[in-house]
Amino acid sequence: MKRASQPTETPQVGRSIPRLESWLKVTGRAEYVHNLRLPGMLYGKIFRSSVSHGRIKSIDTAAARALAGVHSVVTAEEVRAIVPDPYYGPAFHDQPVLAVDKVRYVGEPVAVVLASDPHVAEEAVHLISAEYEELPAVYDEVEAMTSKAIVHDVLKPAGTFPDLKHLQGKKNTNLALDFRLRRGSPEAALRSAHRVFEHRFRTQQVMHTPLEPLVSVAESTEDSLTIHTASQSPSFVRIEIARLLGWAENRVRVRVPFLGGGFGAKLYIKLEALVSVLSLLSKRPVKISLTMEEQFFTITKHASTFRIKSGVDATGRIVARECEVWWNGGAYADIGPRVTQKSGFTAPGPYDIEHVAIDSYALYTNLPPAGALRGFGIPQLVWAYESHTDLIARELGMDPVKFRRQNLLREGRPQATGTVLRDAETGKVLDRLATLLEWDKPFEKGTGPLRRGRGIAVGFKACVSNTSSLASVSINADGSCTVYCSTVDMGQGSDTAMAQIAAEVLRVPAESVRVVHSDTDVTPFDMATLGSRSLFLMGNAVRLAAEDAVQKINQLRKELGLAPDVPVPDIFKKKFGMRAGNVMGTASFNPPYTPPDANGLTENATPFWMVGGTGVEIEVDTETGRVRITRLINVADVGTPINPKIVETQLSGASIMQLGFTLFEKMQFDAAGQLRNASLAEYKIPGFLDLPDEIVNEAVSAEQKTGPFGAKGVGESATFGLSPAVANAIQDAVGVRLTELPMNPEAVFVKMQDQ
Amino acid sequence: MRSEVRFRLNGQPVSAQVAPHESLVEVLQEAFGLYGTRESCGQGLCGCCTVLVDGVAVSGCLQLATLVHDKEVLTVENGAALDPVQQAFIEAGAFQCGFCTPGFILMTRQLLDEHPDPNDDQIRHYLSGNLCRCAAYPEIIEAVKLAGRKRRKS
Numbered sequence: 001m002k003r004a005s006q007p008t009e010t011p012q013v014g015r016s017i018p019r020l021e022s023w024l025k026v027t028g029r030a031e032y033v034h035n036l037r038l039p040g041m042l043y044g045k046i047f048r049s050s051v052s053h054g055r056i057k058s059i060d061t062a063a064a065r066a067l068a069g070v071h072s073v074v075t076a077e078e079v080r081a082i083v084p085d086p087y088y089g090p091a092f093h094d095q096p097v098l099a100v101d102k103v104r105y106v107g108e109p110v111a112v113v114l115a116s117d118p119h120v121a122e123e124a125v126h127l128i129s130a131e132y133e134e135l136p137a138v139y140d141e142v143e144a145m146t147s148k149a150i151v152h153d154v155l156k157p158a159g160t161f162p163d164l165k166h167l168q169g170k171k172n173t174n175l176a177l178d179f180r181l182r183r184g185s186p187e188a189a190l191r192s193a194h195r196v197f198e199h200r201f202r203t204q205q206v207m208h209t210p211l212e213p214l215v216s217v218a219e220s221t222e223d224s225l226t227i228h229t230a231s232q233s234p235s236f237v238r239i240e241i242a243r244l245l246g247w248a249e250n251r252v253r254v255r256v257p258f259l260g261g262g263f264g265a266k267l268y269i270k271l272e273a274l275v276s277v278l279s280l281l282s283k284r285p286v287k288i289s290l291t292m293e294e295q296f297f298t299i300t301k302h303a304s305t306f307r308i309k310s311g312v313d314a315t316g317r318i319v320a321r322e323c324e325v326w327w328n329g330g331a332y333a334d335i336g337p338r339v340t341q342k343s344g345f346t347a348p349g350p351y352d353i354e355h356v357a358i359d360s361y362a363l364y365t366n367l368p369p370a371g372a373l374r375g376f377g378i379p380q381l382v383w384a385y386e387s388h389t390d391l392i393a394r395e396l397g398m399d400p401v402k403f404r405r406q407n408l409l410r411e412g413r414p415q416a417t418g419t420v421l422r423d424a425e426t427g428k429v430l431d432r433l434a435t436l437l438e439w440d441k442p443f444e445k446g447t448g449p450l451r452r453g454r455g456i457a458v459g460f461k462a463c464v465s466n467t468s469s470l471a472s473v474s475i476n477a478d479g480s481c482t483v484y485c486s487t488v489d490m491g492q493g494s495d496t497a498m499a500q501i502a503a504e505v506l507r508v509p510a511e512s513v514r515v516v517h518s519d520t521d522v523t524p525f526d527m528a529t530l531g532s533r534s535l536f537l538m539g540n541a542v543r544l545a546a547e548d549a550v551q552k553i554n555q556l557r558k559e560l561g562l563a564p565d566v567p568v569p570d571i572f573k574k575k576f577g578m579r580a581g582n583v584m585g586t587a588s589f590n591p592p593y594t595p596p597d598a599n600g601l602t603e604n605a606t607p608f609w610m611v612g613g614t615g616v617e618i619e620v621d622t623e624t625g626r627v628r629i630t631r632l633i634n635v636a637d638v639g640t641p642i643n644p645k646i647v648e649t650q651l652s653g654a655s656i657m658q659l660g661f662t663l664f665e666k667m668q669f670d671a672a673g674q675l676r677n678a679s680l681a682e683y684k685i686p687g688f689l690d691l692p693d694e695i696v697n698e699a700v701s702a703e704q705k706t707g708p709f710g711a712k713g714v715g716e717s718a719t720f721g722l723s724p725a726v727a728n729a730i731q732d733a734v735g736v737r738l739t740e741l742p743m744n745p746e747a748v749f750v751k752m753q754d755q
Numbered sequence: 756m757r758s759e760v761r762f763r764l765n766g767q768p769v770s771a772q773v774a775p776h777e778s779l780v781e782v783l784q785e786a787f788g789l790y791g792t793r794e795s796c797g798q799g800l801c802g803c804c805t806v807l808v809d810g811v812a813v814s815g816c817l818q819l820a821t822l823v824h825d826k827e828v829l830t831v832e833n834g835a836a837l838d839p840v841q842q843a844f845i846e847a848g849a850f851q852c853g854f855c856t857p858g859f860i861l862m863t864r865q866l867l868d869e870h871p872d873p874n875d876d877q878i879r880h881y882l883s884g885n886l887c888r889c890a891a892y893p894e895i896i897e898a899v900k901l902a903g904r905k906r907r908k909s
Contacts (some may be wrong), residue, residue, distance in 0.1 A: 016848075018845050018848060022844075026790015026860060027791070028792070028830070028857040029832070032854065035784075210854075211793075211795040212854045213795065258852070258853065260793075262852075291797055292801075320869075371775045436843050491852030574822055649894055650851075655890075656890035679798060680796040681800060686890060686892075688883045688885075689880070689883050691893070695893055
């Protein structure tokens with residue numbers, strides 16, 4: 001048995017220790033909600049809409065109810081007995097627990113069958129039928145701006161975000177946010193520019209595809225509810241479920257063990273409201289486990305269109321940039337309006353541009369809802385601005401790296417919002433990419449059917465704010481240490497990182513620290529595990545809580561008249577007359593934030609900046625259009641890594657995930673809004689055979705001075721640059737420019753034929 | 756409709772009452788409380804449900820449980836101590852969320868049985884039926900090689 005560890009002077013941050021939960025994961029014993037069975041538990045299976053927009057005329061559940069073994073069938077009517085106004089969402093209260101009166105996309109949940117045997121519930125779902133009066137639908141984000149098809153009759157902002165308040169009660173619109181930024185005089189500057197360039201880029205709808213599909217379990221009593229859920233945002237789940245039920249928050253408990261991947265899919269409310277209502281109705285524990293297919297009908301990544309226009313002076317300096325971005329949010333806003341604004345304000349890219357105009361639009365359409373996916377909108381933007389930047393350099397006859405270097409936004413200079421770039425190594429990232437790619441050396445492009453090319457791209461990201469993280473650190477009577485925080489470990493290694501941070505403060509081995517998993521009855525509030533915010537926000541909270549604990553221990557020593565070198569167990573022994581008690585350090589971290597003014601400007605848009613760049617060497621098969629990445633280089637500013645090995649895996653993993661979104665992943669819809677490839681048989685994600693021959697990952701030497709021990713987030717940095725780097729490399733190799741993702745063999749081949 | 760299925764599970768003789776439609780994953784979870792074998796894609800395409808039946812890796816989500824009658828079934832839970840493959844996965848940091856890891860470990864054992872000293876290409880092809888959305892693939896290649904070295908040494 002492990003005893004509490006002896007104090008250590010060895011630094012605990014900067015160690016590449018294996019993840020704390022390693023043994024659990026390689027033996028198949030890690031806890032996922034997926035494993036949970038409760039006595040008397042019912043399984044729910046969902047009946048989904050078969051039309052993309054329509055009024056529900058009738059739902060026939062008689063045959064399903066009559067099937068032997070079915071406990072009950074639930075529709076919106078029954079839901080409303082528990083929750084009279086059953087609409088949820090972080091930005092808008094627009095998403096019903098089950099469809100009320102209307103359906104807004106193919107696959108929307110309409111009814112649920114409960115049964116002790118999931119196979120019985122599934123069979124009964126097939127016995128349900130519904131009749132709809134079909135309504136005109138809209139699928140394209142740009143068309144949605146002016147379409148007569150209106151997804152929501154009236155807009156209902158949640159009230160959380162001030163910039164959505166003006167949309168309250170609006171009718172006849174699909175616009176869920178119109179973010180606007182004006183800096184300088186962009187129109188005049190574009191008129192008088194030496195050269196002007198304008199392009200339009202698009203990205204496709206894709207899905208997170210966590211291998212642990214979404215799963216939630218709820219158990220209820222008369223006056224309390226416990227929700228076990230694969231969620232990245234337990235604190236939000238508690239608040240939102242309490243609001244829906246009209247309960248005090250302390251009657252709702254949300255527990256989250258490990259997640260089998262998240263990537264933004266498991267945020268806010270997904271199945272939690274539904275299982276809660278079902279448990280309250282049936283007075284039994286209820287579990288819903290989605291299939292892989294159903295995940296495609298639950299949450300996705302925004303498709304987008306980006307029109308970008310730049311004015312350049314005679315020396316090759318970008319003087320003005322105009323950005324117009326349309327985000328396809330699908331039928332429910334989810335966190336789309338925040339993506340629209342928080343990413344939207346970085347749309348001009350990491351360039352020092354005096355005159356900027358940004359219009360970023362969140363649109364409702366009749367497609368599955370879109371939310372955050374590993375980058376919170378940034379990969380869509382970098383795709384466009386780094387393709388555009390490359391095109392300008394080529395048109396000007398300038399080297400793309402030199403052109404970027406000349407225009408790069410550097411330390412101490414204001415970004416489009418007016419917020420000054422601090423601790424963001426844009427220059428180092430670009431320079432290291434060029435060095436690792438040996439950019440200045442001649443590059444053999446080939447003459448046969450295989451042509452070679454190389455490309456580079458750099459992106460940056462602000463951290464979503466205003467947000468808070470709270471943490472507690474307990475020093476137990478034997479000197480061992482327990483961290484309580486609501487950050488969810490979904491594979492990014494947060495348990496290990498938080499343990500290393502606490503251990504560094506407490507001077508104990510990180511392996512000896514225990515991190516308690518999210519349980520809203522136990523672990524304090526955290527905004528959510530998203531957008532690479534946790535290492536910075538929660539890392540700071542854990543550091544401060546550990547410092548608070550140390551201070552309390554020192555205070556206790558002083559009170560008891562003990563010398564500074566008296567070991568912790570002896571302090572408790574003297575205080576309580578035996579080895580008993582504990583000391584709890586607590587802290588909250590809420591970095592300052594200033595909301596943007598009417599022109600989208602603020603001097604305090606983000607607590608830190610992330611910088612990520614990618615360089616690629618590729619091979620294009622001119623006979624098939626197939627693109628193969630032979631060399632992939634990711635360089636990022638992640639501050640000072642807490643665990644270098646995990647940082648490298650995060651960079652590498654993020655880029656390989658983005659490789660799928662770049663080269664082949666795409667949700668394919670027919671003209672009626674029906675998804676045609678909702679399974680891994682037809683929707684392929686990267687596997688071993690898609691790997692580049694060589695992958696190099698590098699964190700440049702950097703320090704986030706306001707971060708815990710110099711660190712900041714890393715999970716998204718390597719998603720930024722890959723797509724445009726590949727497009728730039730394709731042009732380098734075969735002279736054609738792709739402006740839409742994915743760049744699959746068909747798209748590349750057709751483009752080469754058109755040339 | 757249920758019938759008794761008798762087989763060896765991780766070295767022990769066991770039996771379960773199994774309905775004809777039940778998959779091996781369901782029976783491992785419901786009858787034996789073993790959750791290391793997981794259903795993800797439900798189509799035998801991701802490898803999360805990999806189990807060894809008579810030494811051959813199969814997709815547990817497609818394998819009807821009644822078909823393992825009289826057979827030897829090994830899951831990731833087999834064995835009291837970590838084997839060289841599991842040790843190597845830890846040392847190489849060859850996982851993130853860990854959901855796909857049991858499938859990779861079982862597949863790697865079979866790979867190393869057939870190719871004790873595999874090269875990159877053999878590893879990529881052999882493991883191409885297992886997916887990892889966190890994409891710890893480069894680390895998995897390292898882990899397989901490391902496991903090979905550990906096994907050859909012992």
